[in-house]
Amino acid sequence: MKALVLAERFDAAGKLCAGARSLADEVVLVVIGEGQIPRGVADKVVHIALPQGAVYDDAADTVNAIFDAQAPELVLVEPTRHLKVIAGKLAAHAKTSVITDVLELDGEGATNMYFGGVAHRRLKALRTAIYTINPETFAELPASGTDAIEEAAWVAPQTPLELVAVAPIEKSGVDLFKADVIVAAGRGFAEESDLDLARGLCDKLGAGLGCSRPLTEGLNWLPTEVYIGVSGLMLTPKVYVAVGISGQMQHMVGCNRAGTIVAINKDKNAPILKQCDLGLVGDIKEVLPALIDVL
Amino acid sequence: MKIVVSFKVVHDDQDIQVAGDGSLDFSKAHQVVSTYDLNALEAAAQLASATGASVVAISAGSSAIDDSKLKKNVLARGVDELFMTADDACANMDAFASAEALTALLEKVGDYDLVVCGDGSADNYAQQVDVQLGAKLGIPVITAATKLSVEGNILEVERTLEDVVETVRVALPAVVSVAPDAALPRIPGMKDIVSAGKKPAEVGGAETSFVNTLEVLDCRAPKQADRAKVIIDIAEEGALSRFAAALKAAL
Numbered sequence: 001m002k003a004l005v006l007a008e009r010f011d012a013a014g015k016l017c018a019g020a021r022s023l024a025d026e027v028v029l030v031v032i033g034e035g036q037i038p039r040g041v042a043d044k045v046v047h048i049a050l051p052q053g054a055v056y057d058d059a060a061d062t063v064n065a066i067f068d069a070q071a072p073e074l075v076l077v078e079p080t081r082h083l084k085v086i087a088g089k090l091a092a093h094a095k096t097s098v099i100t101d102v103l104e105l106d107g108e109g110a111t112n113m114y115f116g117g118v119a120h121r122r123l124k125a126l127r128t129a130i131y132t133i134n135p136e137t138f139a140e141l142p143a144s145g146t147d148a149i150e151e152a153a154w155v156a157p158q159t160p161l162e163l164v165a166v167a168p169i170e171k172s173g174v175d176l177f178k179a180d181v182i183v184a185a186g187r188g189f190a191e192e193s194d195l196d197l198a199r200g201l202c203d204k205l206g207a208g209l210g211c212s213r214p215l216t217e218g219l220n221w222l223p224t225e226v227y228i229g230v231s232g233l234m235l236t237p238k239v240y241v242a243v244g245i246s247g248q249m250q251h252m253v254g255c256n257r258a259g260t261i262v263a264i265n266k267d268k269n270a271p272i273l274k275q276c277d278l279g280l281v282g283d284i285k286e287v288l289p290a291l292i293d294v295l
Numbered sequence: 296m297k298i299v300v301s302f303k304v305v306h307d308d309q310d311i312q313v314a315g316d317g318s319l320d321f322s323k324a325h326q327v328v329s330t331y332d333l334n335a336l337e338a339a340a341q342l343a344s345a346t347g348a349s350v351v352a353i354s355a356g357s358s359a360i361d362d363s364k365l366k367k368n369v370l371a372r373g374v375d376e377l378f379m380t381a382d383d384a385c386a387n388m389d390a391f392a393s394a395e396a397l398t399a400l401l402e403k404v405g406d407y408d409l410v411v412c413g414d415g416s417a418d419n420y421a422q423q424v425d426v427q428l429g430a431k432l433g434i435p436v437i438t439a440a441t442k443l444s445v446e447g448n449i450l451e452v453e454r455t456l457e458d459v460v461e462t463v464r465v466a467l468p469a470v471v472s473v474a475p476d477a478a479l480p481r482i483p484g485m486k487d488i489v490s491a492g493k494k495p496a497e498v499g500g501a502e503t504s505f506v507n508t509l510e511v512l513d514c515r516a517p518k519q520a521d522r523a524k525v526i527i528d529i530a531e532e533g534a535l536s537r538f539a540a541a542l543k544a545a546l
Contacts, residue, residue, distance in 0.1 A: 055463055057436070081439050081456045088390065088426025089436075096508040097389040100421040109512050115308050115418050119319050122512040159435045159469075164462040169455070181546060205546065217475065224476070230420075239545050249308070260545040261522060268528065277522045278545065280538045282529030294539045 002026040004072040006063065006086060008056075010036050012078040012135040017041040017145065019138030020076050023105070027145060028070050030152075032059045032086075041143035046070075048152045055163045056082040060089035061155040067094065072128070079132040087130055096127040105131065116230030117253030176226060179208035180238045184228055184255065186212040188244015188265065188284050192221045197288040198243055204295040207241065212251045228254035244284050247272025264288070296348035296445070299404060300339035300411040301397055301428070302332035302369065304360040305418050317515030326362050328369060332413035333480035338443065338473045339411040340373025340481075346445050351376045351404050355396035357386035361498045370491035371483035377494070378404055382501035390423035392505035394431040397424070399502065401432070409450065412472040414439075425472035436470045437463055441477050 003024035007013035013029055018041070020027045029042035033050045046066050048059050063086050067075070077087045079101055091098045102110040109124040110131055176182060183205065185198045195209075202209050210226045210233065217227070228235060229251040240258035245251060247263070247270055255261065256275070263276040266283045273279040280287060306324035314320050328336070336352065343350045352374045354360060361381035370377055380400050388396060401407065410432075412425035422438070429436030441460075442453035450469055454461045455476070483491070525541065527534045 055461065057438075081454070084422050085426050085436060085438055088423045089430045091391065091423070091508075092394065092427045092430030095391065097391040097427070098421065098423055099509065100419075100423065113420075114514055115306075115311060115319075116420065118308060118311055118313070118516060119317075119514050120517045121514040124510045124512050126508050126510055157435070158433065159466060161435055161437065162464040164451070164464055166462075167460045169458055169460060171458075205542075218479075239542075241542070256519060262542055262545065268526075273526055274524065275519070275522055276524065278538070278541050279524070279526040280529060280534070281526060282534075287529055287535070290535050291539060294535060295543070 001074060002028065002070065002072040003074040003076060004067060004070055005029045005042065005076050006083050007078040007135070008032070008080045008083055009078065010038055013038045014041045014143050015135035015138045015141075016076045016078060016133070018141035018143035019133070019135070020074070021144060022138070022141050024072075024074055028072065030063060030066055032056060032063075037149060039147045040145050042145040043148065044146070045149045046152050047149055049154065051154060053163050055161040057085040058157045058160050060086045061157050062152050063090055064093040065155050066152055075128065075130040077130065077132045078135055084132060087132060091130050094128045094130070096125055096130060098130045098132060099123050099125060100132045102131045102133040102137075105133070113253070116250055117234075118249060171223075171225065176208045176210050176228075176233055176235055181205045181207035181241070182210050182228075182235060182237045182239070182255075182258075183207045183241045183243060184210045184212065184245060185215060185222070185243055186245030186251070187214050189215065189221075192219075194285065195221060197284065197292070200292045201241070201243070201288060204292055205239075205241070210235070212245050230254070242272055242276070243288070245272055246270045247275055296346055296408045297351060297406060298339045298343050298348045298409045298411060299351045299353055299401065299407045300336050300374070301424070302336060302352060302354050302413065303329040303416045303424075304354055304356045304365060305329045305416060308417055313516040317518070319514065319516065326359050326365055328365065329413065329417045331415060331417070331475050333372070334475045334478050335411050335413035335473050336369065336372045336374065337478035337480045338440075341478050342409075342411075342443060342445065343373065348408070349375045351378060351407070353378045353397060353400050353404065355380040355385045355388070355393065355400055355501075357381070357383050366496050367488055367491040368483065370494045370496065371487035372481060375494065377496040379496070379498040380501050381498050384501040384504045387507070387511075388505055389507045389509045390421055390427045391508045393424045394427035396501065396505045397428055398431045403497070403499070408467045409445070410468070410470045412470060414472060414474050422472070425470055429470035432468075432470070434468045434470060435465045436472075437465060438472045440471050440473045443471060443473070443477065
């Protein structure tokens with residue numbers, strides 16, 4: 001079996017190639033643009049140079065041509081916004097659909113989330129299998145291969161996009177994926193200044209601060225990148241402390257694989273108190289200062 | 296200019312129940328517009344009022360999507376006209392089949408300049424129908440749009456990606472999918488809903504069947520970890536110190 005790997009980031013390329021190696025006999029990696037080309041992870045690297053002013057997504061027609069030439073049975077794709085477009089166009093070209101954000105691959109199918117994690121669904125591609133999958137899934141596997149690099153001929157799209165500007169996004173610098181302990185704030189915080197209580201708790205616990213959807217969308221109290229739940233972050237910290245979060249399913253899918261779930265909520269009937277290991281029923285403004293004192 | 300906005304009708308996830316064997320029970324779930332498609336409808340309506348364009352909403356799904364309350368809800372959001380394919384042949388379509396069904400429906404709409412899609416559907420959230428639709432129609436696709444404007448025949452989009460904001464321009468016609476931040480959905484008033492009932496809505500069946508390229512082998516709720524559920528009320532004596540001790544022990 002032959003696998004094609006599409007990756008945007010250097011680290012992801014190596015990991016996805018290692019994963020592809022565990023599933024296929026031959027691994028071909030496609031690298032788009034001017035980034036560093038990984039060595040020794042695939043049997044062949046096909047490099048696509050982006051013309052001046054071209055948008056990354058517009059490499060899709062070239063990727064389709066590589067797909068036709070290589071005729072892989074399996075395509076592994078890093079789930080980035082750029083590559084989700086390229087994978088989708090490839091799927092249209094191959095008359096199939098991408099199985100996105102795969103959690104687990106087995107011999108026959110791939111499992112991903114349905115309704116934001118309410119269910120897990122096992123899908124099988126009836127034609128070519130194209131998966132987007134987190135490269136970390138394969139972090140433990142060894143990559144191997146030669147250093148053969150081939151330059152692809154650019155296939156221009158019918159109507160190209162024009163890249164006018166690129167501006168970096170100012171990040172808050174928090175990487176919640178690396179945090180052992182997460183404090184997540186929800187609608188129970190009535191005022192933005194009350195978030196200082198959550199920050200105080202974070203300091204005591206060595207925790208990162210995240211939130212449920214309402215605090216970032218609409219209220220804008222916290223940056224979008226720390227929103228936990230459906231279409232936001234899916235985290236697996238050692239300890240997750242949900243403060244003022246009711247425990248709607250849309251939020252819980254982002255944290256229900258945490259080691260220990262701790263909840264603080266003033267409503268003793270809040271759904272989260274039925275889904276936690278440890279719960280405290282009490283008002284945030286009263287409980288948090290006292291808790292910070294005793295920790 | 297004519298703007299087409301595509302939306303998906305899904306089961307309201309608030310009403311989905313999990314049966315004893317982990318399978319999903321949709322019998323109590325209403326048909327609703329998928330959440331992020333409300334943002335797409337709003338983005339289309341706002342762009343239309345800025346440019347004087349008309350807005351046509353389209354959707355393909357099971358026969359159950361032909362629901363008068365739902366149709367009014369869509370038409371009350373700055374939409375001028377609605378086209379639907381409501382046929383059980385269109386139930387549970389994957390991205391490839393959806394693009395085929397929407398392409399067939401667009402033939403009934405006629406000429407268009409821009410197709411607006413949402414960020415991803417509440418059920419699959421695959422973020423693929425926009426791309427497959429553009430490929431099928433043979434027109435460019437721009438995803439992750441957080442800001443869009445049209446000047447003459449040129450669409451300019453700010454797309455917010457993982458690490459950068461790209462500003463991208465393209466000649467129309469094109470497909471654009473908008474991130475939720477692009478436009479906050481309006482809450483239709485009574486007047487909007489009443490006038491929505493008088494707007495044209497064409498609902499038809501599927502003329503061919505749309506073949507899925509993915510087969511569902513299994514679909515059930517994941518087993519939840521059994522949680523200890525030790526609940527302490529702050530009113531209890533020594534509640535805080537017991538809670539703090541248990542929290543520390545978990546770290």
